[in-house]
Amino acid sequence: MLDLKAHRIGLNLTQQEMAQAMGMPLRSYQDIEAGKNPVRPVHEAAANYAAYVIRIKDRTKSDDPLRLFLIRFKSHDGRWGNPWTVWAEDFPDAVERFYNLARVDKTSEIQIKGALSGLIPDHSIDHAEAVLEHRDWPWPD
Structure with a gap:
C-alpha cells in the first residue's frame, strides 16, 4: 500500500x-x-x-494529438502479460508514461507497439490526457 x-x-x-x-x-x-x-x-x-x-509540468508539449500505444511487460515468472494502452506523443513518451503511471518495476522487460488502425473504436483524442488502461486483448503479432 x-x-x-x-x-x-x-x-x-x-x-x-x-x-x-x-x-x-x-x-x-x-x-x-x-x-x-x-x-x-x-x-x-x-x-x-x-x-x-x-x-x-515544465516540459514542452506538442500541439499534435496523442497516439495510442500498446505496451506489455514480462512478469517475474517470465510470462508476458496482457497489454496496456497508453496515449502518448511518441515511443519514448509512451515508455515514460507507462513506467510512471503503471508502477511497473523499471527493470521489467517491456514490448511496445503503435496501435493498429481499427484496434479501438474511432474517437477524437485531441484532448486526451495520459490515459493508461489494462486491456484483455491478445498481443497483435
Missing part, C-alpha cells in the same frame, strides 16, 4: 498542493494521510498521476 505522506514529502509538496494535484478536497486528503480513511486504489492512482504531472 502506498504511503501517501512519504510520497508527498518525496515530491516536496504541502498537503494542500498534494490534495489539489490529486483532485480531491484538502480535508479528505488529510483524513487519508492521518489514517482516518484507508488508502484506496483510486487514491494510489491519483497520487501517481499527480507525481507524473508534477515531473513533466
Whole structure:
C-alpha cells in the first residue's frame, strides 16, 4: 500500500498542493494521510498521476494529438502479460508514461507497439490526457 505522506514529502509538496494535484478536497486528503480513511486504489492512482504531472509540468508539449500505444511487460515468472494502452506523443513518451503511471518495476522487460488502425473504436483524442488502461486483448503479432 502506498504511503501517501512519504510520497508527498518525496515530491516536496504541502498537503494542500498534494490534495489539489490529486483532485480531491484538502480535508479528505488529510483524513487519508492521518489514517482516518484507508488508502484506496483510486487514491494510489491519483497520487501517481499527480507525481507524473508534477515531473513533466515544465516540459514542452506538442500541439499534435496523442497516439495510442500498446505496451506489455514480462512478469517475474517470465510470462508476458496482457497489454496496456497508453496515449502518448511518441515511443519514448509512451515508455515514460507507462513506467510512471503503471508502477511497473523499471527493470521489467517491456514490448511496445503503435496501435493498429481499427484496434479501438474511432474517437477524437485531441484532448486526451495520459490515459493508461489494462486491456484483455491478445498481443497483435
